Amino acid sequence: MNVQEMILTLQKFWGEQNCLILQPYDVEKGAGTMNPMTFLRSIGPEPWNVAYVEPSRRPSDGRYGENPNRLYQHHQFQVVMKPSPDNIQELYLKSLQELGIKPEEHDIRFVEDNWEAPTLAAWGLGWEVWLDGMEITQFTYFQQVGGLDASPVSVEITYGIERLASYIQDKENVYDLEWVNGFTYGDVFLQNEYEQSKYAFEVADPKMLFDLFATYEKEAGRALKENLVIPSYDYVLKCSHVFNLLDAQGAISVTERAGYISRVRNLARGCAKQYYHIREELGFPMLKVKEDTNHE
Amino acid sequence: MSNRTLLLEIGLEEMPARFVTNAMNQLKQRVEKWFESHRLSYSKVEAYSTPRRLAVVVDGLVEKQEDMEEEAKGPSKKIAIDDAGEWSKAAQGFARGQGATVNDLYFKELKGEEYVFLKKHTSGEAVQSLLPELKEVILSIPFPKNMKWGTNDLRFVRPVKWIVALFGEEVVPFDIAGIHTNRVTYGHRFLGSKVEVKEADHYVQTLLKEFVIVDPLERKKAIRTQIERMAEEENWSIFIDEDLLEEVNNLVEYPTALYGSFDERFLTVPDDVLITSMREHQRYFPVKNGAGELLPYFVTVRNGDHRHLENVQKGNEKVLRARLADSEFFYQEDLRKNFASLFDRLEAIVYHEELGSVADKVRRVKDLAVKLADKAGATEVEKQQTERAARLSKVDLVTHMVNEFPELEGRMGEEYALKAGEHVNVAQAIREHYLPKQSGDPLPQSSISAYVAVADKLDTLVTSFGIGNIPTGSQDPHGLRRQTAGILQIFLSEAWSFDLFTCIEEAIDLAAERDLLKRSKQEIIRDLTDFVKLRYKSILQDQGIRYDVVDAILKTQLGRVTIVVRKGKFLMEQLSTPSFKNDVEAFSRVTNIAKKAEDKKAMVDKGLFQEKQEKELQTLAEEKQDKLLTLLNESRIEEAYDELKSLEPAIHDYFDHVMVMADDPKVKQNRLSQMVLVAKTITSFADFQTIVFHS
Incomplete structure (x- = not known):
């Protein structure tokens, strides 16, 4: 199964489970969790089921396209369901079967792995899912998001597309993966990997990045004061990405690190709180969506 | 049928592996405790667990609670009988409250006063009606971390999926987070299936067929x-x-x-x-x-x-x-990378907000390690190697490998140092300076490692105490207790004869020079003395020294670790010699009576002596005091004890002829002062009074 088929299969499967199939968000981010469709929507009582692919940037994992496993940018297939359904583990295992993985022919395990995103003031409990010893999915019940207690609780399932594909296609090197017949992963992303790595490690100007951080931070605060949560949150994401670039360059000392993280966290908390208020003032409109609505 | 088997199984989404065993034991203990408090007898409880379930199977559980006879105490007779000699309202109320009548009341005396009592009989209830309370037992299992899921308010280790509760063949009804008890359990996720447990007894076998080994x-x-x-x-x-x-x-x-x-x-x-x-x-x-x-x-x-x-x-x-x-x-x-030059990167790593960078710490450790080497009589080459090892001791913290596997700290330092051509002693010390990491670990194998190891731990210890980070109760985030025990163990294994507290003072000075400490030297030493004393206890007990002997020697000077331990061992040997009990009695007579002295600092006035025994004991005690201390300092424990023992005849003679608590207050005070002086000599060896003899 090529990568494109995998994505289509997962989209179809989760669509059938009443998840909205959305598109990636257009601001750089380190993980699908940071997409406002997860971060903001998991706040408050309104039900929410969604699935999407998220290209996720981790500058310090960049390897100039030379490492067979590590990438500046990888793809997550993200599923969020609020409240978490009782049969979520079974649904997940079924999705693996759709991808052609027969559980009884492998060793699939749920191994404790608790998730924490300090920049988002978010944490949850759950597992990493092992397929024959390989971590293919992060499975998390959110307990806090933006410093707010999750109620009801959202469950987040994050498939590592490249990991899973390298298993399904039995490839040693991520660049050899077949994206679609005739196109490899390398055809699509190798140049991106090289250039982004080179930029992140060697070319990016720390002074400019520090300035950008300060600018974005300020703008995030300004937008929030105007009660504009989503634009404010866009700048929080930008702060986070700029921070990751600085971190990749080793431009932030250990002492300063905690300070930058807490600055981003404070902004994220502010957005979370404000988002809740705005939804509350609107009377949590999504509560009125009938539970049996099928998004297909 | 008078007994049945009870099965309780909680099915869960996969629990963290590290919680499973303890949770299972907790469930067992709590179920047993619940039986006990409900007067329910049973033959045995077996506990089972897998990542997805916690279970107990209780054999031979009775059908009915035991009956209970109790005596209830009511008001005193004075209150229970009114002026007319009839049962008062209070007495009637008491009887009614206990579900009885005044005809059941009788009097009984309690501490000189009569009260009304009545016998209360509680019939045992059917177990079936009590068992739903097991819900609370399940919910009381403590987990290090709990979570919420879905729309439930319950916090539990992971979402509850099913509950089997069977008393024999009957389902015990209750529910947790919307899950009702049932007789249906689930086999292995992929190899087994959903299955009914017919009877509680069948539990283990039923699941085995479904590819689950529950034990x-x-x-x-x-x-x-x-x-x-x-x-x-x-x-x-x-x-x-x-x-x-x-x-x-x-x-x-x-x-x-x-x-x-x-x-x-x-x-x-x-x-x-x-x-x-x-x-x-x-x-x-x-x-x-x-x-x-x-x-x-x-x-x-x-x-x-x-x-x-x-x-x-x-x-x-x-x-x-x-x-x-x-x-x-x-x-x-x-x-x-050039291993040694990675040192510069330690400047950017914070050791502790108030204590500067790791590089700062390493500089202090280096100075202290060289001082220790010097005291231990190390050669110039050894001192140079110590200095080098200390300097490189933390460099591996900035390597990729230790970043990836923090538990390889020290080990990677050794590897990279060797590859970089450092001396093997230096490389070894880089690895060994962390030892012992936990109790039971080996100690540093070379003296160079030992200098760096002790210097590193001493610095951690005094700087933590110096900024007020003192372990309390179960709080010891930096493992200071373990590190202090490590210091003592190394002193012992290296047979260092220099004083630990001098080293502590030097460590304090090194940190104080850099203006890092918030507390005074005296305060730090005072707190550390108590802290070190407690670590000594476990070290001494590990050496097979009895707790009362430990107490006896811990009241003396503690700086010389080898002497303290040797003294302990010596006293343990003495315990099996018949004369020791007499020695201790003689010493204790002195130390006991010395406690009565009001002014412990008063000088002895020889002019007030009346008996020759007073003078003899005085002369002897003065002579032995210095000698004893010298011998102790030279670690000549047996000889020191012989000196002490030579006081014994004089002590006996003294008490045979001298009345310490004399009528004349001046004489009495003088004799007490003399006792204080002798007691001081005795307790410089040990506080013999705390040693226990079993008759």
Whole structure:
């Protein structure tokens, strides 16, 4: 199964489970969790089921396209369901079967792995899912998001597309993966990997990045004061990405690190709180969506 | 039928492996306690667990609670009988409240006063009606971390999926988080299916058919047997780490061990790296040959049966290949750097907000380590090596490998130092200066390692105390207790005769010079003395010294670790000599009576002596005091004790002829002062009074 088929299969499967199939968000981010469709929507009582692919940037994992496993940018297939359904583990295992993985022919395990995103003031409990010893999915019940207690609780399932594909296609090197017949992963992303790595490690100007951080931070605060949560949150994401670039360059000392993280966290908390208020003032409109609505 | 079996099983989404065993034991204990408090007898409770379930099977549980006879106490007779001699309202109320009538009341005397009493009979209830309370027992299981899920308000370790509660064949009704009890349990996720448990007795067998071994000990045995058989067949040596086995056991319901291999080229990476990578990331058991050399194989345990093992093997090999390729990359990257020059990067790593960078700490450790080497009489070469080792001791913290595997700190430092051409003593000390990391660990094997190890720990200790980070109760985040015990153990094994407290003072001075401490030297030393004393206790007891002897010597000077321990051992030997009891009695007479002195600092006035025994004891005590101290300082324990013992006849003679508590207050005070003086000599050896003799 090529990568494109995998994505289509997962989209179809989760669509059938009443998840909205959305598109990636257009601001750089380190993980699908940071997409406002997860971060903001998991706040408050309104039900929410969604699935999407998220290209996720981790500058310090960049390897100039030379490492067979590590990438500046990888793809997550993200599923969020609020409240978490009782049969979520079974649904997940079924999705693996759709991808052609027969559980009884492998060793699939749920191994404790608790998730924490300090920049988002978010944490949850759950597992990493092992397929024959390989971590293919992060499975998390959110307990806090933006410093707010999750109620009801959202469950987040994050498939590592490249990991899973390298298993399904039995490839040693991520660049050899077949994206679609005739196109490899390398055809699509190798140049991106090289250039982004080179930029992140060697070319990016720390002074400019520090300035950008300060600018974005300020703008995030300004937008929030105007009660504009989503634009404010866009700048929080930008702060986070700029921070990751600085971190990749080793431009932030250990002492300063905690300070930058807490600055981003404070902004994220502010957005979370404000988002809740705005939804509350609107009377949590999504509560009125009938539970049996099928998004297909 | 008078007894039945009770089954309670809580089905969960996979619990964290590290919680499972304790949760199972807690469930068992809490169920037993519940039976006891409800007067329910049973023959035995067996507890079971897998990652997805916690269960107890209770054999021979009675059908009915035992009846209870109690005596209830009411008001006093004065209040119970009114002026007319009739039962008062209070008495009537008491009887009614107990479900009885005044005809049941009788009087009984209690501490000189009469009260009304009545006998109360409570019939035992049917167990069936009590069992739903087990819900609370389940909810009371403590977990280190709980969570919420869905729309439930309950916090529990992981979402509850099903509950089986059977008393014999009957379902015990209750519900948790919307899950009602039932007789339906679930087998292995992929090999088993949903199944009814007909009777509580059938539990273990029913699940075995569904590919679940519910008894964790059975599972563990199966894993061990499979691995041992594999080792035998392949002629391998597979070390089964107990912690790893425990974890693996709690990750599977139906274990099957299998092995895979990796490319031999990875064997150029240090063994510890390969082993750590296999164990920490993948929970594999490493494989060695008979000579103890690592082989390019690994053993893993699958949650399932033998079918399609080749898929599992292939998948695991693929994962490990990527892991080891990473490790190899990190190792080679690290080797490309100049190891010693990485020191500069320690400047940017914060050791502690108030105590500066790791580089700052290393500079203090270096100064202190050289001082220790000096005291221990090290040669110039040794001192240079100590200085070098201290300087490089933390450099590996900035390597890729330690970043990836923090537990390899020290070990990687040694490896990289050797590759960089550092002296083998220096490299060894880099690894060993962390020792002992926990109790039972080996101690540093060379004296150079020992200097750096003690300097590092002393600095941690005094700087923590110096900024007020003092362990309390179970709070000891920096492991200061363990480190202090390590310091004492090293002093002992190196047989250092210099004073620990002098070293502590020097460590304080080094930190104070840099203006790091918030508390005064006196305060730090005062707190540290108590702290060190408590560590001594366990060290001495580990040496087989009895608790009362430990108390006796801990009241004396504690700086010279070897002397303290030797004294303890000496006194333990003395305990088996018949005369020792008499010695102790003589010494105790002196120390006991000395306590009565009001002014403990008053000088002895020889002019007030009336008996010759007073003068004799005085002369002898003055003579022995200095001698004793000198001998103790030279660690000549036996001779010191002989000196003390030579006071004994004079002490006896003294008490035979001298009345300390004389009528004349001046004489009395003078004699007490004399006792204080002699007592001081005695207690410079030990506080003999605390030693217990069993008749």
